[in-house]
Amino acid sequence: MAVTICTNPFNPYEVLQAYEATYLHALRTIGATSLFIGTMRDFNEGDGVKGMTLEYYPGMTEKQLDKILLDAQNQWTLIDSLVVHRVGDIFPKEPIVLVAVWSSHRGDAFDACRFIMEALKSKAPFWKKELLLNEQERWVAKNSNGYQST
């Protein structure tokens, strides 16, 4: 289980390969890896977005993410899990968040990956301030349920 907050852009595929190289690559029990990458779009709620600044609460953010991963490990049969989250200034196309879950079985991996992502969205202390195309700044009021047109 690992939680990383990073202030610079990251390549999720390089992060995953490096993380797996430490010990997961040698395991012969992994049957399922479920991954989610959240990326910055150039639109939100009908407006064009040029960039955003992600604020967090150092200490509490890591603590809450650790609890979420532990929750997942307690609910499903997992081998390992990882969350990487950007903070600071972010621009369209850049990854914001990576969630990874390794398990022997796909059901556990799928369920846990989604659980972690939804828990992160509702509980991890991060706040997005968007810079719109018209140069106005606006705080994102709350996270959506994750579907088109809702």
Place this chain on the structure above:
Amino acid sequence: MAVTICTNPFNPYEVLQAYEATYLHALRTIGATSLFIGTMRDFNEGDGVKGMTLEYYPGMTEKQLDKILLDAQNQWTLIDSLVVHRVGDIFPKEPIVLVAVWSSHRGDAFDACRFIMEALKSKAPFWKKELLLNEQERWVAKNSNGYQST
């Protein structure tokens, strides 16, 4: 949408980076990428497994996978989707299948990725023959529901 059957080992992270490099990397509308990697374990149904041979039905396998991706595109709002599946001789730790879904929203990406994986498990013509530690060969009778101890 793309379906690839491959006879040699593949690195899913390299495949993803190459696939995204063709045009997805330039899109500013991707907010969510949901990925699943199925890997060969060295155990199944309580027995040690040394390797397996994956048979398929050339033509029908691709046709059914294309239909599954089209089904997913019709049910959710997706930007693109990809399936890569190994055939032939496979050994523990090697990736068997990669499913990738790109969308603007996480709900659509998560739902579609899982749908594609479950549909593949129940409809795509692949058959696994396991080589056990005791040198016996056995055809896998049917796919499990994807959870530990079931």
Place this chain on the structure above:
Amino acid sequence: MSIKVRYFASLKESIGRSEDELILTGPLTVYGVWQQANPDKDKPIQALAAVNMDYVDWNCPVSDGDEVAFFPPVTGG
């Protein structure tokens, strides 16, 4: 009419052939194709059937030139 029959995986092994080329007369279903090709073998209980690479019921009619396939439950992924 001419029908190509294909077998896969454990079904192929138990039958001992990977394909048949049948020359048949009259209207016939997938089940009829199985019977013509394997007169001494019951239809395997869990076997699936496809015509021209699409899943079909065993009572689906076949046409000249069709490729009919029989195979066990799939186990990919």
Place this chain on the structure above:
Amino acid sequence: MSIKVRYFASLKESIGRSEDELILTGPLTVYGVWQQANPDKDKPIQALAAVNMDYVDWNCPVSDGDEVAFFPPVTGG
């Protein structure tokens, strides 16, 4: 007792401060901390509260040395 109060995101901006150091007497809840630190401001309707980096109800009691934080709904991921 001494309480550190922290504010984040839009709440920090609307209050105009990122933190307060309060010296308080007597038993106090998180809501009491808000009132002491912001006597002229109602508790923002959707604001969340944490004590020592765990979420708490606003009626949770605070202790000497606690870090109390107030912030709007989270929007990460």
